Amino acid sequence: MRKTICLLPGDGIGPEIVAEAVKTLRAVEKKFGHEFVMSEALIGGAALDAAGDPLPAATVDACKAADAVFLGAVGGPKWDVLPGDRRPERGLLGIRKALGLFANLRPATLFPELAGSCLLRADTAAKGLDLIVVRELTGDVYFGKPAGQEVRDGQRVGFNTMIYTEQEIERIARVAFATARKRKKRLCSVDKANVLDVSRLWRAVVSEVAKDFPDVELSHMYVDNAAMQLVRDPSQFDVILTGNLFGDILSDEASAITGSIGLLPSASLGAGAPGLFEPIHGSAPDIAGQGKANPLATILSAAMLLRLGFDMEAEAAAVENAVHAVLREGFRTPDLMPASGGAGFHPVSTTEMGDRVVERL
Ligand code: IPM
Ligand code: MG
Numbered sequence: 001m002r003k004t005i006c007l008l009p010g011d012g013i014g015p016e017i018v019a020e021a022v023k024t025l026r027a028v029e030k031k032f033g034h035e036f037v038m039s040e041a042l043i044g045g046a047a048l049d050a051a052g053d054p055l056p057a058a059t060v061d062a063c064k065a066a067d068a069v070f071l072g073a074v075g076g077p078k079w080d081v082l083p084g085d086r087r088p089e090r091g092l093l094g095i096r097k098a099l100g101l102f103a104n105l106r107p108a109t110l111f112p113e114l115a116g117s118c119l120l121r122a123d124t125a126a127k128g129l130d131l132i133v134v135r136e137l138t139g140d141v142y143f144g145k146p147a148g149q150e151v152r153d154g155q156r157v158g159f160n161t162m163i164y165t166e167q168e169i170e171r172i173a174r175v176a177f178a179t180a181r182k183r184k185k186r187l188c189s190v191d192k193a194n195v196l197d198v199s200r201l202w203r204a205v206v207s208e209v210a211k212d213f214p215d216v217e218l219s220h221m222y223v224d225n226a227a228m229q230l231v232r233d234p235s236q237f238d239v240i241l242t243g244n245l246f247g248d249i250l251s252d253e254a255s256a257i258t259g260s261i262g263l264l265p266s267a268s269l270g271a272g273a274p275g276l277f278e279p280i281h282g283s284a285p286d287i288a289g290q291g292k293a294n295p296l297a298t299i300l301s302a303a304m305l306l307r308l309g310f311d312m313e314a315e316a317a318a319v320e321n322a323v324h325a326v327l328r329e330g331f332r333t334p335d336l337m338p339a340s341g342g343a344g345f346h347p348v349s350t351t352e353m354g355d356r357v358v359e360r361l
Helices: 014-032 044-051 057-065 088-098 112-117 166-181 197-210 223-232 244-257 296-309 313-328 350-360
Strands: 002-010 035-040 068-073 103-109 130-136 148-152 155-159 186-191 217-222 239-242 265-269 275-279
Touching: 002 014, 002 044, 002 057, 002 088, 014 035, 014 068, 014 296, 014 313, 014 350, 044 088, 057 088, 068 088, 068 296, 103 166, 103 244, 112 313, 130 166, 130 244, 166 186, 166 197, 166 239, 186 197, 186 223, 186 244, 197 217, 217 223, 223 239, 223 244, 239 244, 265 296, 275 296, 296 313, 296 350, 313 350
Parallel strands: 002 035, 002 068, 068 275, 130 239, 186 217, 186 239
Antiparallel strands: 103 130, 103 265, 148 155, 265 275
């Protein structure tokens, strides 16, 4: 099959890790007889430096024209001093909005090969961790208006608006129920309905959508409790459905407890538009350019691209199996090295890790 991919390497470790995913996609291309036509566009701080805009119009056009978009990471201390509308993060939020990518799927699993890195107590980890956060991505307090800073009664105030329409809630709820249907059929919707009006609407609409999915068991949980349950016993979760802000926080938590934020991929999908695939971690400016970054979350994001973007299940599974094989054989980037030292492990750089995955393919 011939497919086009728009690459957005971005900032910090972004270009290094995207290069390893590209290597992997090239290997898939050869092994399975596809043709992936890749182009590159600017986003984030890199785009600010080159074009004075974190999301140049040319980037939006290039993404819209592609079959899939693949992103590294954006942001860094260099641009932290800029005002909100000119920060690198604007580029990422802007492309999500421009492509209508309202559904963000963030799976968190405990790799058996890495059980030793899990931050949970051994008896808790033994129960397993295999969940997916379905995060709404184009609404909520991230985009609600009014938003800003101004002076009121002689002092500065800052404000954002947490808002969801019933249509926005319904469409993300449908994605979450459909996702649960393909898994263990358990959906937990997370909100703050004991305090927030927007959450009470969220809960009501999710409950209405549930009538169309009688085979899926729906529960509701307050976000503070969900944050606690994730560390107490994450095995109770199958699919977590939540809004943009709560999903941002809970997905980082879910990934970190596996011990390896450098391993978890994500997919952002809309209705019809090309999907965007990216690791859930950030641009890690402190280790950029040193060959220390773990490319596996990015390579696993390429697997999600193959599966969800191009409907290539065998190809996606081949990439995932290669990653597991490399971990089983003991290859580790510095972030995955056990604190106790590395007997039986082989320390590798970013590019060596990519090479090992390509070999296993
Ligand atoms: C994420 C990130 C982004 C978000 C930032 C970089 C804008 O934290 O993808 O989780 O908050 O959505
Ligand atoms: Mg985040």
